[in-house]
Amino acid sequence: SEITFSLHGVTNETYENMMQKGDFDKFLNVLKLISKVKEKHELKLRINYTFNEDNFEELSSFYEVFDEVDIDILQIRPIVKIGNTEYNNFSLEKVIPVYDEVQKGLLAESQKRGVTLLSHKPKKLKNRVSLDSVIKKYVYCYISPTSLFRKDFKWGDETYNQYARRRGIPGRILKDALKSKKTILNYADDKLNYDIN
Known part of the structure; x- marks a missing residue:
């Protein structure tokens, strides 16, 4: 409502x-x-x-x-x-x-x-910049009538999970998660948390 x-x-x-x-x-x-x-x-x-x-x-x-x-x-x-x-x-x-x-x-x-x-x-x-940056680049999927988030994603033939496995994304997330905080904060990110007033 x-x-x-x-x-x-x-x-x-x-x-x-x-x-x-x-x-x-x-x-x-x-x-x-x-x-x-x-x-x-x-x-x-x-x-x-x-x-x-x-x-x-x-x-x-x-x-x-x-x-x-x-x-x-x-x-x-x-x-x-x-x-x-x-x-x-x-x-x-x-x-x-x-x-x-x-x-x-x-x-x-x-x-x-x-x-x-x-x-x-x-x-x-x-x-x-936030620590969320480390995972955002892997899971954020922009889709519009004219574009798809990754050109190699076969949307009609595979799920996102299948795509992620094929591209080795779980391993890359783990590798990034083990990096130093300073390295992670160097990832650009536009995700900000809101204050509710």
Whole structure:
């Protein structure tokens, strides 16, 4: 009983630029209609906002724009490179200096409105590396209509377990797990844990 929407911009211009063929006014209207439905039916509305250098500071005006929308959960998360996307700026250099201020403002307003905010602490955002990296590269499988996570995976003929055995992945995971913490932390990773507020 939860409806989740992805959002990539608080302004009309940014939203329609990031969401190809998106119509900001229609999107906002749908959210308002869902808010009316929530008055009569038990339903949660969640917004997942993926931020990048081009849309992060807009979050400061999030609740001004979505004032008439009854949101239960707001999740803000950094952009992650998965699959082929038109947008290709994955840097957060411009976000990090202002992240703390924007996140604190969102948190205060979310608490006032009874909205659960899922976000990262600034320290975690600056250090986008974790011990989960050691296994992520083996088990993360991105699939879309145009791409498959590994070109040598025979999806019609084998299961992932069969593929993993054929490629020796269990042994490679064990080998990596026995490496030093310093070596493991050198793996790049975009997986961050959320703080629930």
